[in-house]
Amino acid sequence: MILTINPGSSLTASKKLRVKDDFSMMTEGVVTAEFWLPSSIGVPKLLKVDLESNRLELIKDALYVREITVVYNRDPYRFPAKNYLYPHNPIHNPNEPRKGCPPHLLIREGAGTLKHHETEDFIIKAREEDMKITHSMVRWNIVKDDSTALLYPGCLDVMKYDKLPRFLKFKEANYNLITELRQRGREEVKIHSLQNMAGKVFGVYKEGRFESFEHYEFYLKQKSNEMGWPKESISEAIKIAKIFRLDEEFGRQMLCGPNALRIRKVTSLETRWAEGAVPGYALEDKTLQDALEEGHLFEVTCDELMDVPHGGGFSKMLTGTQQTWYTVLADCLLYQRSDSKLVPVLIRLENRNDREPATWWTPPEPEITDFNDPKHLAWLFAKMWFRNADINCYALCTHFAQSHATNEVFAVAAYRNLSNAHPILRLLQPHIQGIIPVNVQARAVLVNPGKNAFALFLSAGDNIRIVFHNHYKTFSYEDLILPEDVKKRGVQDIPEYLYRDDTLSHWEVIRAYVGEMVNLAYPSDEDVAQDEELQNFAKDVVDIGFQGYENGAGFPRVVSEREKLIEYITAIVFNISVFHTAVNFQTFTNYSFQPNVPCCMTMPPPNQDSEITMDHILKSLPVLEVTFFAINLANVLGSFSPVERFFLEDHSMNKLGIIGENMAVAPDRRRVSTD
Ligand SMILES: [Fe+2]
Numbered sequence: 001m002i003l004t005i006n007p008g009s010s011l012t013a014s015k016k017l018r019v020k021d022d023f024s025m026m027t028e029g030v031v032t033a034e035f036w037l038p039s040s041i042g043v044p045k046l047l048k049v050d051l052e053s054n055r056l057e058l059i060k061d062a063l064y065v066r067e068i069t070v071v072y073n074r075d076p077y078r079f080p081a082k083n084y085l086y087p088h089n090p091i092h093n094p095n096e097p098r099k100g101c102p103p104h105l106l107i108r109e110g111a112g113t114l115k116h117h118e119t120e121d122f123i124i125k126a127r128e129e130d131m132k133i134t135h136s137m138v139r140w141n142i143v144k145d146d147s148t149a150l151l152y153p154g155c156l157d158v159m160k161y162d163k164l165p166r167f168l169k170f171k172e173a174n175y176n177l178i179t180e181l182r183q184r185g186r187e188e189v190k191i192h193s194l195q196n197m198a199g200k201v202f203g204v205y206k207e208g209r210f211e212s213f214e215h216y217e218f219y220l221k222q223k224s225n226e227m228g229w230p231k232e233s234i235s236e237a238i239k240i241a242k243i244f245r246l247d248e249e250f251g252r253q254m255l256c257g258p259n260a261l262r263i264r265k266v267t268s269l270e271t272r273w274a275e276g277a278v279p280g281y282a283l284e285d286k287t288l289q290d291a292l293e294e295g296h297l298f299e300v301t302c303d304e305l306m307d308v309p310h311g312g313g314f315s316k317m318l319t320g321t322q323q324t325w326y327t328v329l330a331d332c333l334l335y336q337r338s339d340s341k342l343v344p345v346l347i348r349l350e351n352r353n354d355r356e357p358a359t360w361w362t363p364p365e366p367e368i369t370d371f372n373d374p375k376h377l378a379w380l381f382a383k384m385w386f387r388n389a390d391i392n393c394y395a396l397c398t399h400f401a402q403s404h405a406t407n408e409v410f411a412v413a414a415y416r417n418l419s420n421a422h423p424i425l426r427l428l429q430p431h432i433q434g435i436i437p438v439n440v441q442a443r444a445v446l447v448n449p450g451k452n453a454f455a456l457f458l459s460a461g462d463n464i465r466i467v468f469h470n471h472y473k474t475f476s477y478e479d480l481i482l483p484e485d486v487k488k489r490g491v492q493d494i495p496e497y498l499y500r501d502d503t504l505s506h507w508e509v510i511r512a513y514v515g516e517m518v519n520l521a522y523p524s525d526e527d528v529a530q531d532e533e534l535q536n537f538a539k540d541v542v543d544i545g546f547q548g549y550e551n552g553a554g555f556p557r558v559v560s561e562r563e564k565l566i567e568y569i570t571a572i573v574f575n576i577s578v579f580h581t582a583v584n585f586q587t588f589t590n591y592s593f594q595p596n597v598p599c600c601m602t603m604p605p606p607n608q609d610s611e612i613t614m615d616h617i618l619k620s621l622p623v624l625e626v627t628f629f630a631i632n633l634a635n636v637l638g639s640f641s642p643v644e645r646f647f648l649e650d651h652s653m654n655k656l657g658i659i660g661e662n663m664a665v666a667p668d669r670r671r672v673s674t675d
Contacts, residue, residue, distance in 0.1 A: 003048070005044045051086065052089070062084035062099060064171075065081040077110065085102070086099040097133065097136060101165070111520070114533075135416060138165065138168070142544070154412065159444065169437055209619065217593065220241070221238065229588070233589050234592075244595065255342060255498065256499055258584070261499060263491060265489065273348075277362075299331060300332045300390065304471050308467055312462070312600065314462070319625045325601065326459060327460050328605045329352060333346040336495070347360070374611050392467070393467075401468055401471045402475075403575065404439050406475075408435050408436060412540075413540040422533055424537075431577055435576065453633070476554035507578070514569045520668055524562075528564075529560040543557075588634040592634055599622055602620055
C-alpha cells in the first residue's frame with residue numbers, strides 16, 4: 001500500500017510511504033505501520049491510497065479499506081475510506097479503475113468539508129478528481145424523455161450484480177447467506193416442477209390443493225422443519241392462523257401489519273362508498289354518516305391495481321396447470337368501535353377486467369355464531385379478496401417501489417454528486433450502501449420482464465410496470481415526511497396504531513441526529529445555498545431520478561435552508577432504514593399462512609348473490625407450489641444480514657468496530673452519533 005499525505009501540495013506533500021504488510025483479504029483486520037515523517041509535512045489533510053502488487057491476477061478479491069489513521073504530533077487524524085482497492089501491477093495503467101475499484105483513493109480528513117470552504121488548490125483538485133472517478137463508475141440509466149413511458153424512478157445503469165463497482169457489492173458473508181437461502185428454495189421449486197411433469201407423464205398428476213385451513217397450518221409447520229425457517233416467526237404465524245377469521249384481528253393487521261401505512265380517515269361517503277350500505281349492528285346502531293362525523297370511519301383502498309389485467313401467465317411453470325390469477329379492485333371500510341377496536345364493516349370488490357359490476361359485502365348478524373354459516377363464509381371470502389389486493393399493493397408498491405426503487409434514486413444521486421469529502425455523503429453512506437446491490441439483484445430476478453419472480457406468486461405480478469406506474473402517479477416527496485403523512489391520512493388519534501407510534505418515535509430520533517450533524521457541517525443557511533455539490537444532488541433527484549413526474553414528484557430542486565435540508569436528509573435516512581424495516585421484517589409472520597393474506601386467487605370473484613361454501617373458498621386459494629414460493633420468498637427477504645448490526649447493547653460494542661461503517665469520524669460527529 002502506498003500512502004501519500006497531502007499529495008499535490010508543493011509545500012508539504014509527503015514522499016510516498018510504502019507499507020509492505022501482509023494485508024488479510026478475508027477479514028477486516030487492522031494493520032499498523034510506523035514511519036517518521038519530516039515535520040515540514042504539516043497537518044495531514046488529504047491522503048492518497050494506492051495499492052500495488054507484482055502477483056499477476058493471483059488476487060481474487062479487492063482489499064477493503066475502511067479507514068486509515070495518521071498520528072501526527074500525537075494527534076490522530078482519521079481518514080474514512082470505506083472503499084475497495086485492487087492492486088495495480090506493472091502492466092496496468094495506474095490511473096484507471098480496475099476490477100470495479102477506483103485506481104486510488106483520495107480521502108479528506110475528519111468530518112468532511114463543504115467545497116466552498118476549501119481554500120487550498122490541491123484539496124479542491126483532489127475533490128474534483130475523486131468525483132470524476134466516481135462518475136466514471138456510477139452512472140444513471142438515462143431514460144429518454146418520453147411522456148408516454150410508464151413512470152418508474154431513475155436507477156443505476158447496471159443490470160447484473162457482477163458488473164457493479166466493488167464498493168456497491170455486498171460483503172462476502174452477506175452475499176453468501178442470501179445465495180444459500182435462495183438456492184435452498186430454488187431446489188424445492190425445481191422438485192415441485194419435476195414431480196408435476198412426471199405426474200403428468202404417468203397419469204398420476206394431482207393439483208396441489210389444500211383440504212382445509214388446518215391443512216395450510218400443518219404444511220407451514222412441516223415445511224418449516226424441513227427448510228429450517230425461523231421457529232419464532234413460525235410460532236407467531238401459527239398464532240395468526242388461529243385467529244385470522246376474527247374482524248378484530250383483521251383490524252389489528254391493518255394497523256400493525258406490514259402494510260399499515262395505507263389506512264386513512266374517511267372524509268366523504270360520496271363516490272367510492274356512495275352505493276354501499278352497512279347494517280346498524282356493525283356500527284353499534286349508528287348510521288355511516290354518524291360514524292363519519294364522529295371521525296371513526298377509516299378506509300384502505302387498492303387503486304394501484306387499476307387497469308391491471310389478471311395474472312397467472314407463468315403459473316404452469318410452478319404448478320403444472322395453467323391458472324388465471326384474478327386481479328380485482330378491492331376497498332375496505334373500517335369502523336373504530338367504542339371499545340377502541342378497529343373492525344372492517346364494508347368491502348367493495350370490482351372485477352373490472354371481466355366488466356362485472358361491483359359487489360358489496362358486510363359482516364353477518366351477531367346472532368349467527370356458526371363460522372361455517374354461508375354468511376360468515378361470504379364475509380370471510382370478501383376479506384380474503386380484499387387481502388389479496390392488499391398484498392399485491394404491499395409487495396409491489398409499499399415494499400418494492402417505496403422502500404427499494406425510490407431509495408436507489410437517493411443513493412445514485414448521492415454517489416454522483418457528493419464527493420467522499422462531503423459531510424452529507426459521510427452521514428448517508430452507512431444507510432445507502434445496501435440499496436443498489438439489493439435492487440440490482442431484484443432487477444435481475446424480480447422485475448426483469450423475462451425472469452419476473454413476482455409473476456410466480458402474485459396476481460398482479462405479470463403486469464408490475466402498470467402497478468408501479470399507478471403508484472408513482474400519485475407519489476410525492478410529502479409521502480416521505482412521516483409526520484405530514486400521518487396528518488394527511490388523518491390517523492393521529494386512532495388507538496393502538498403501533499406502526500404510527502413506533503415510526504414517529506424513530507423519526508424524532510433520526511431528525512435530532514441529522515439536525516445536529518447538519519448544523520455542525522453548515523454554519524448558516526447561506527452555506528446550504530452555496531453548497532454546489534448538494535445543489536447538484538437535489539437537481540439530479542428531480543431532473544433524472546424523477547424525470548417525467550409532475551413537478552419532479554414534489555422534491556425540492558433547490559435546498560437553501562438548513563431546516564429544509566434536515567427534513568430532506570431525515571426523510572431519506574428514515575425511508576431507507578426504519579420504513580423498510582417496518583414493512584419488510586414481519587412479512588413472514590403475517591403472510592406465510594396463506595388464507596390470512598392469499599397472494600393469488602385462482603377462481604373468479606363471487607357475484608353478489610353467490611352462495612359461498614368452504615369448498616369454493618379452498619378452490620380459490622393458492623395451491624401448494626405457489627404457497628411454498630411465497631413463504632420461502634418472505635423468509636429470504638426477511639433474513640437479517642449476518643455482518644450488520646441493527647442494535648448495539650452498549651457503546652463498548654461500537655468501539656470494537658462492529659458499526660465501524662460510520663464515516664462520521666471527527667470527535668464532534670462521533671459524540672452526536674453515539675449519544
Ligand atoms: Fe426489502
